[in-house]
Amino acid sequence: MWSSPEKYEREVEDVNARLAKIEGFLEEKEARSTLAQFLRNNLFFTTYLLTGIKLAPFQEITLRGMFNRKFSMCVWGRGCGKTFISAVYCFLQCIFEPETKILIAGPTFRTARFIFNNIEKFVESKGAELLAQAFGHKSKRNDAYEWKVNNGTITAIPLSGEKIRGFRATVLVLDEFLLLPEEIIKTVLMPFLVAPQNMKERLEIREMENNLIEKGFMKEEDRMVFENKAKMIALSSASFTFENLYKTYKEWMTKITSNEKGDASYFISQMSYEALPEEMIDGTIIEEAQSGGQSHSSFLREYCAQFTDGSDSYFSAKKMHxxxxxxxxxxxxxxxxxxGQKYILGIDPSFSNSPSSDYFAMSLLELDEETGYGTLVHSYAVAGGDLKDHIKYLHYLVEHFNIVFICIDNAGYQFIDSCNESEWFSKSKAELKFMDFDSDKEGIDYEKEMRRARFQYNVEDKKIVFKQVFTSNWLRKANEYLQACIDHKKLWFASRVTAHGTQFDRVSSTKIPIDKTGHDNLLDLIEFQDSWIYQTKKQCALVEVKSTAKGTQSFDLPHHLARSTSASRARKDNYTTLMLANWALKCYNDMMSEKEEIGATFSPRLI
Structure with missing residues (x-):
């Protein structure tokens, strides 16, 4: 359903009807102008002419909304084509408005590059020869992608560091808006649109007008009114109602429906996968819906474009926020x-090479020794990677973090043995050793285990690893403890370093062995960490608790997500490592509160 309040309603000229009445020969200038009017008012034809792509009716309507409003927001379900429509808009805007400067930004540089790469595919595809003629020099650097087009530019940038503040833009395209920090949007991105691009021309006109007014040839009210051509386009799937996307959505919706008329105009498109033409719906979405997904909040957000409050999950999304x-x-x-900081590591190994397998996951908590609380500051998640890559990454963590305690799933403890046998651990003499204690004990038995663990524990000798068996009793206790830590704010999630200019500049100058991390450059590694701390919370919010007839509890993904076998399926391995690390933190605090027992060093004997 499309709707518009009365304040936006106006008489729309039927341009095609007017152009159809033109007869006879047209001079070149008039012919150019007439063609431009026709193409601007027939976006389906224009897109097909330039690229050979046929737009669906909802896509053409969306493009018209983006062209006719200053602020546009597309809250679309997964698979609805947010990236596609934004890429089409970018090249059409540059063609119809020469000297347009479009800035594409997202929570990570990879996100921004994705839209840029889609534009690249359009331009370089067969049938897009006309479109390619409008594009000029293209440059790709580690910190920006730029393409000159029609005396303007399309630029994709990362949202990190202070140097992004120097950019100026006519159009701001923000992908994955729900993941963008509110402070970055207000203090960094919005100012991009403040300064007009043609400032020199405007100053010259004002100077001429001042001279004419002084001489009496012109009145003050006759001054030229400069149109503000700045636009902002926000693209996102739906979020929780406590996040900034929903707040912005409500603000814009209020401005659309209010009777007040301002300079700014707004367009919002909210679309579920169900609104797509049948031939455009991905079959996997239908399968998820049929297997019970439609009743789950994650499905409603990601596919149905509905905002949810996040209070229905075992681990409250609101409390994690x-x-x-x-x-x-x-x-x-x-x-x-x-x-001076100490770190606790949780590891959940996966040895499959299949891209649809579970993640090989790790979570690293920073310990606050005053309170005993932990903060998730680093994550690792790779599906289908080689064992040697996981070993290299753990070696990087051991070398660059003061890890004082490690908890690993007992089902994959052989990973530690493989690490110790590897060339990286052997060269650095960083052999990790196991402690033998059972953290599943309770009461007095647990206290005895902690004393025994304290006696074995030795940081200098790297005897800091213990295996955790996933019994049903332990799973219940560990999940209840994780929930309690979140509810009572004993477990924290780190802020984004890309949203902290000073910290980012310091971190980006850190010497890191990039070849061990699996990332192309330092910026990718930094952005990955910001993203995966959020993804860990998202995984926790998906977890459901179920009870069997015998009363045994299980903690797993919803059935419709758990049965998926695609490479992009939902996973919960970072939730598992967070639970392991949080439990290890509890054990570490309990263990260190025990007095260190000194073993007997002298045994008397009768001579």
């Missing part, structure tokens, strides 16, 4: 340890 360090404050996500 409240346990997240605000952007601009520390600790931020880390790629190396802070001097």
């Amino acid at each position: 409240d346990c997240t360090i605000p952007d601009g404050q520390t600790p931020t996500s880390r790629i190396s340890g802070k001097d």
Whole structure:
């Protein structure tokens, strides 16, 4: 359903009817102008002419909304084509408005590059020869992609560091808006649109007008009115109702429906996968819907474009949001340890090489020794990777963080043995050793285990690893403890380092062995950490608790997600490593509160 309040209603000229009445020969200038009017008012034909792509009716309507409004927001379900429509808009805007400067930004540089790469595919595809003629020089650097088009530019940038503040834009395209920090949007991105691009021309006109007014040839009210051509386009799937996307959505909706008329105009498109033409719907979405997904909040957000409050999950999304360090404050996500800090690591191995397998996951908590609380500052998640790559990554963590305790799933403890046998651990003499204690004990038995663990524990000798067996009793206790830590703010999630200019500049100058991390460059590693701390919370919010007839509890993904076998399926392995790390933190605090027992060093004997 499309609707518009009365204040936006106006008489729309039928341009095609007017152009159809033109007869006879046209001079070149008039012919050019007439063709431009026709193409601007027939976006389906224009897109087909330039690229050979046929737009669906909803796509053409969306493009018209983006062209006719200053602020546009597309809250679309997964698979609805947010990236596609934004890429089409970018090249059409540059063609119809020469000297347009479009800035594409997202929570990570990879996100921004994705739209840029889609534009690249359009331009370089067969049938897009006309479109390609409008594009000029293209440059790709580690910190920006830029393409000159029709005396303007299309630029994709990362949202990190202070140097992004120097950009100016006519159009701002923000992908994955729900993941963008509110402070970055207000203080960094919005100012991009403030300064007009043709400032020199405007100043010259004002100077001429001042001279004419002084001489009496012109009145003050006759001054030229400069049109503000700045636009902002926000693209996103739906979010929780406590996040900034929903807040912005409500603000814009209020401005659309209010009777007040301002300079700014707004367009919002909210579309579920169900509104797509049948031939455009991905079959996997239908399968998820048929297997019970439509009743789950994650499906409603990601596919049905509905905002949910996040209070229906075992681990409350709202409470995890409240346990997240605000952007601009520390600790931020880390790629190396802070001097004097201690870190606790949880590991959930996966040895499959299939891209649809579980993640090989790790979570690293930074310990606050005053309170005993932990903050998630680093994550690792790779599906289908080689064992040697996982070993290299753990070696990087051991070398760059002061890890004092490690908990690993007992089903994959052989990974530690493989690490110790590897060339990287052998060269650095960083052999990790196991401690033998059972953290599943309770009461007095648990206290005895902690004393026994304290006696074995030795940081200098790297005897800091223990295996955790996933019994049903332990799973219940560990999940209840994780929930309690979140509810009572004893577990925190680090802020985004890309949203903290000073911290980002410091972190980006850190020397890291990139070849061990699996990333192309340092920026990718930094952005990955910011993203995966959020993804860990998202995984936790998906977890459901179920009870069998015998009363045994299980903690797993919803059935419609758990049965998926695609490479892009939902997973919960970072939730598992967070649970392991949080449990290890509890054990570490309990263990260190025990007095260190000194074993007997002298045994008397009768001579």
